[in-house]
Structures are given as structure tokens and as C-alpha cells.
């Protein structure tokens with residue numbers, strides 16, 4: 001996660017501290033059984049579109065999207081998103097995905113009970129391998145639009161999943177990549193949580209993940225006062 | 230080869246419906262899926278049996294028939310055309326792209342001008358077939374517009390015609406002129422043949438040529454009847470194990486080539502496309518045939534592409550050959566083969582594309598071999614290049630050119646192509662760097678850099694519509710260092726990486742056990758203290774440098790050039 005503070009106004013010299021926008025970069029991985037709609041959720045988030053027929057993901061796909069936090073309009077977050085293939089055996093590549101991740105979005109399909117079991121095993125895996133103090137984990141039950149059409153299609157009750165999420169300390173949402181329901185909310189919430197987690201600690205700690213080759217808190221060079229040309 | 234009776238069968242197979250359950254839709258292997266050859270070679274059939282028109286246009290993978298038939302028809306007609314030797318002044322290096330030479334510019338082969346199909350069949354009403362290429366893929370993709378496609382195809386289709394003529398001459402000289410348009414034998418291996426293959430096998434011969442060069446018949450002869458037995462077994466046996474694969478396979482069938490017309494449901498019939506049925510059988514049969522692999526996502530793309538060019542049984546055996554001979558271990562349950570190949574690729578990048586290497590690896594990590602175990606994140610993107618042999622990674626005509634080489638030259642081709650693509654990415658990155666210089670330096674951190682690399686690595690290949698961008702510009706240039714790579718080197722490299730990874734794994738396990746408190750949860754990411762590294766990195770992989778020293782001279786030259794620029 002890198003901190004980039006860049007001046008938004010050229011008249012920054014009035015009060016340099018308050019007149020800066022914060023830009024944060026978070027790494028997020030998508031995990032979950034194959035065909036639950038991981039790629040569809042990302043595409044809804046990044047492109048705001050939905051394809052009924054989409055090629056299955058091989059290995060991993062990379063996407064990025066930038067949002068402003070609703071609760072902190074001066075905070076911009078750039079998500080570095082890794083969408084993964086869902087098949088069991090890809091788990092052996094997983095450590096590469098979640099290395100240095102700030103958040104994990106674990107998806108299941110509300111019409112497929114088996115997919116919740118897979119989601120739970122992902123939660124375990126992450127807790128064992130990464131430790132959840134460093135990681136914001138969010139559970140998402142996707143394809144709720146199907147249940148809206150036909151209530152009998154639902155196989156995983158909202159309450160059950162929510163309870164599980166609570167016990168495990170996960171964020172929880174139900175979504176539909178098809179209609180878009182819940183999708184942007186989920187990324188807002190993840191952004192907010194990671195911001196709270198990371199945003200608080202970084203200025204005081206020196207444990208930023210990577211060295212910053214950014215001019216932090218320097219006066220804007222666009223200032224007419226500091227301009228030397 | 231597909232027999233005419235099969236064609237009948239295929240055309241009338243609508244009667245075969247999916248009647249639920251495993252036994253129903255697995256009942257029999259498809260009458261050989263017609264391949265390109267059918268369409269290309271059935272001119273006489275077209276005349277004699279108009280009732281099969283439906284098949285010709287829709288049963289065959291070749292959708293854009295007017296265009297493609299016209300390519301071939303014209304080819305047959307233009308015997309007075311001078312053989313343009315420009316491409317085959319290629320006993321030396323073919324520098325630059327000749328694909329656009331206008332020697333036969335008067336040929337009306339442009340698909341833009343081709344009449345769109347008036348389809349008598351159900352598809353016609355719903356689909357504008359001019360949107361699909363000769364294999365049934367959508368011309369337009371997220372990264373290539375239809376206009377771009379047509380502009381390129383206008384040139385490339387001419388190139389294909391010229392190349393086919395070369396091939397025909399070659400076969401004639403070798404006494405192998407095919408009696409029915411499609412050769413089933415090819416000349417013995419030679420530098421010349423290799424060059425021909427690299428310049429592209431004629432599309433309508435591809436299935437046969439792949440089968441021949443990969444020695445498929447040999448495999449099939451040794452295993453006569455095996456495929457049928459596997460299918461039989463699938464109908465009877467319902468043990469849990471293969472049902473597990475069944476589920477994953479089912480989910481991927483319709484996600485294989487959703488944009489390809491042969492994999493789409495006929496909207497009126499509502500019946501499952503024959504292609505999908507074949508794909509299901511091939512994948513299920515494979516999962517039983519090789520339980521070490523079972524089904525691995527990405528094999529659907531391999532099998533899917535094979536089915537467009539070969540009948541079902543041959544596709545099955547080609548899948549067996551690809552997953553064992555060319556990509557050993559890559560699709561295995563633990564995917565270790567993927568990691569090994571990515572390690573090899575990283576070694577190659579370090580050797581042949583040092584600038585790019587510096588970009589993706591922090592200096593302090595570059596010294597030891599740790600990156601072979603803890604692979605750099607970029608390999609998350611490049612792993613799929615190998616798993617699907619570039620299907621879906623680069624546009625289809627480029628994929629096919631790569632496959633031509635793969636079956637003739639074996640797996641080192643995949644590494645060469647990967648390096649070529651990375652090289653192209655490198656240029657793109659350098660360009661954007663220059664454009665944003667100043668601004669970037671100040672406001673962008675290392676993370677932004679990474680993101681840019683990932684993005685470029687992922688989108689650049691999707692835009693490689695013209696195979697010549699890889700072949701003429703890189704592969705055919707002997708002085709490009711990465712062309713020093715050969716199969717022997719890759720085999721050696723694979724062995725080396727395999728053993729290095731094993732050692733790292735053992736060390737990591739020992740270290741991990743000692744500190745396996747949950748608090749040090751990230752332990753698998755932080756392998757061992759220095760002494761481990763030092764012990765391991767004493768064995769450094771050495772690339773065999775070419776005797777001419779061309780590689781060294783080149784890099785020295787480049788350095789001198791850089792110094793001068795400064």
C-alpha cells in the first residue's frame with residue numbers, strides 16, 4: 001500500500017496540511033468457487049456491465065478501479081484487483097494472490113449451497129496463512145437476482161450466512177452482478193474498512209509495505225512562491 | 230479425416246437430442262466434427278448436393294464461407310499469378326513484414342466486400358454472419374474493432390493465399406501433392422519446412438498438419454479403441470470421482486468460446502450445440518483417462534480449439550499429447566508444472582530482457598534464486614499463457630500461428646513467444662514512460678508502476694491481431710537474443726528450476742516448522758535466513774551462449790548506444 005499525497009489545489013500554500021487529497025492504493029483478491037460470479041462482480045464494479053456469457057478465468061486476471069470514499073470525500077482509493085480462477089487446484093497458486101493483499105472478497109452463489117462451503121474453506125485458509133489482523137475479509141452472496149425472480153431458487157438463507165460472517169468477523173453483503181445490486185456498496189465498505197485499518201496506522205508507523213518514492217508533505221512545486229524558473 | 234457419411238450425420242444430427250442424464254448425452258462420440266477442410270474442399274459437393282447447403286454454412290466451423298471459400302477459390306483460379314518470392318527470400322532472415330506487399334492487390338478477397346451470408350438456417354435470422362471470422366469467432370473483441378479487423382484481414386488473407394501456394398509447391402516437389410486438397414503427409418523435417426511452418430500452415434490443412442507433426446497417429450494406433458471404451462465407461466460408471474470433475478466441466482462448457490458461433494445455442498432449436506456435446510465428452514473422457522490431471526480449467530480452451538480443427542477422437546489424443554509432452558505437469562492437481570514453467574520464464578526474462586527484469590524484481594531479490602520459489606506477481610498473468618497455450622490470450626489467427634510452431638518445434642516455442650510478447654510490452658511501457666515523464670516521477674509510486682506493468686501485460690497480447698508483429702518483427706530476426714533459445718535449453722532449464730524449487734520447498738518446510746506460531750502467519754512468504762539463500766544460490770543457472778557471441782555483442786552494442794545517448 002502506498003501513500004501518495006498530492007496537492008489538489010495550486011493555491012496549496014494557504015494551508016498545505018488540509019488542502020491535500022489522499023490517494024491510497026489497496027490490493028484486493030477475489031476468491032470463491034468456480035462460476036459463482038467473481039469475474040462478473042469485478043466487471044460490474046470496473047466497467048458497470050454484465051455479460052450473460054463470459055469466458056471462464058484462467059489463472060488470474062488483473063483489473064483496477066478508482067473510487068472516492070463516500071464517508072471521506074477527500075480520500076481516493078485505487079483498487080488493484082486480482083480475479084482468480086475458482087477451481088480447487090488453483091489454491092496452490094493462491095499464496096501468490098494474497099501476498100500483500102489488503103482485502104479479500106470471498107464470493108458464493110446463493111443458489112448453490114456447496115459454494116458457501118467452499119467460501120468457508122477460503123476464510124479458514126486466509127486466517128491461517130495471512131492472519132486477519134492484516135486483512136479485511138468480506139463475504140458476498142451473489143446472484144440474488146435469481147431469488148428475486150423465484151424465491152424457491154434460494155439455497156442459502158441470508159440470515160445463516162450473515163450469522164457465520166458475524167462469528168468470523170467478516171463483512172457481509174448479498175449482491176447481484178447482473179442487476180448491480182450491492183456491488184458498489186461492497187467496494188465502498190471494503191475501502192472504508194481498509195482505510196480505517198491502514199489509514200490510521202501509516203502516518204505514525206514506519207511499516208509501510210514498500211518504500212515510498214513519493215514526495216510526502218512537500219510544499220507544492222506549483223506554488224508561485226516556490227517557483228524558481 | 231471426416232467421411233462424407235459423417236457429414237450427413239452431422240447435418241441431420243438434430244434428431245439426437247439430449248435426453249437428460251449422463252448416459253443420454255454421452256451416448257456416442259460425435260460423428261467426426263467436420264473440420265475446415267470440409268468446407269474448403271467441398272466445392273464439388275456444393276454443386277452436386279444443394280441439400281447440404283445448410284451443413285456447409287453452419288455445420289462447419291467455417292462460418293464466413295463466402296470470404297473463405299473465395300480465398301481458396303481464388304487461389305485455385307489464379308494460377309497465372311507470379312509466385313511472389315518475397316516471403317521466401319527467406320533463406321536468410323525475413324526482415325520486416327512483407328505481408329502487406331501488394332503483388333496480388335487486385336484480388337477481391339477483402340472480407341469487407343464479401344456478401345453477407347443469406348442463411349437458410351435458423352442461425353441466419355438471428356445472427357449477422359459477417360461479424361464472424363472463418364472459424365466462427367466474433368471478429369470484434371473488447372480490444373479489436375471490426376474495422377481494425379477488416380483492415381488487417383484484407384492484407385493477411387492475401388498473405389495466407391501466397392503461403393498456401395508455397396506449401397503446394399513444396400509438397401509437389403516432395404512428391405506429396407495431395408490427391409484431395411488436404412495432404413496427409415508432409416515432407417521430412419528440415420530448416421525449410423520449419424520456416425514454412427513458422428510462416429503459417431494453411432488454415433484448411435491445420436488439423437491434419439498438427440496431427441502429423443505431433444505424431445498423433447502413432448499415439449492413436451497404440452491406443453486403438455481406447456477413446457470409445459472411455460466413452461462407454463462414462464455411460465455406465467457413475468463413481469463419485471468423475472462426477473466431481475463432471476460438475477466443474479459442466480460449468481465451463483458454456484464458458485469456453487461463448488462468442489464462437491459453433492459453441493452457441495441455436496436460438497430456435499434450443500438444442501445443445503454439437504460442439505458442446507463433443508467438448509463434454511472429450512473432457513470427461515480425459516478426466517478418466519488421466520486421473521493425475523482430471524480436469525483443469527484451461528483444458529476446455531485447448532480441447533475447444535482442437536475440436537474446431539480435428540474430429541473428436543483426434544482432439545482427445547491431441548489433448549493427451551499437449552498435456553503430457555508439451556506442458557508436463559502444468560495441469561496436474563498441484564499445478565507444480567505451472568510454477569516450474571513460470572520459474573523458467575522468469576530465468577529467461579532475466580537473461581534476455583534484463584531491463585524488464587529490473588522493473589519487475591526489486592534489486593535485492595534479484596541476486597538469489599528465491600524468485601524461482603516465490604514467483605514474482607507478474608507470473609499470475611503469464612501463467613495462463615502456458616495453461617491454455619495462448620488460446621484467449623492473443624487473437625485467434627495469432628494463436629493458430631503459435632500452435633503451428635508448437636507442434637513442429639515443441640514447447641520452447643511457448644517461451645519464445647512469451648518473451649516476444651513481453652518485449653513488445655516493454656516497448657509499450659517505455660513509450661508511456663516517456664510520455665508521462667516528469668509527472669510520473671513525482672506523483673507516482675512503485676505501486677503505480679506495478680499496476681501499469683500488469684495492465685500492459687494483460688492488454689497488449691489481446692491487441693496482437695497481426696501475427697507478423699510477433700513473427701516478422703521478432704521470431705524471424707536472428708539477431709534478437711531470445712532466438713537463441715532452443716528446446717534443449719528449455720528442457721535443461723525446467724530440470725534446474727524443478728530441483729531448485731524442491732530445495733526451497735524443503736528449506737521452507739524446515740524453517741516453517743520451527744516457527745509455526747500463528748503469529749508469524751506470513752511465514753510461507755518469508756523463506757529462511759540468508760544461509761539458506763546462500764547455499765542455494767551457489768548453483769546458478771548458466772544459459773548456453775551462442776558461439777558467435779551475437780548475444781553478447783548485441784548487449785554490448787546496446788550499452789554503448791545508451792552511453793552515447795547520454
Ligand SMILES: Nc1nc2c(ncn2[C@@H]2O[C@H](COP(=O)(O)OP(=O)(O)O)[C@@H](O)[C@H]2O)c(=O)[nH]1
Pocket residue numbers: 033034035036037038039040041051052053054055056057086142143144145146175176177178179
Ligand atoms: N443471474 C445471475 N447470474 C450471474 C450473476 N453473476 C454471474 N452470473 C453468471 O454466472 C456465471 C459465472 O459467472 P463468472 O463471473 O464467470 O463466475 P466466476 O467463475 O466466479 O468468475 C456466468 O454465466 C454469469 O453470467 C448474477 O449476479 N446473477
Ligand SMILES: [Mg+2]
Pocket residue numbers: 038039040056057083084085086
Ligand atoms: Mg472468473
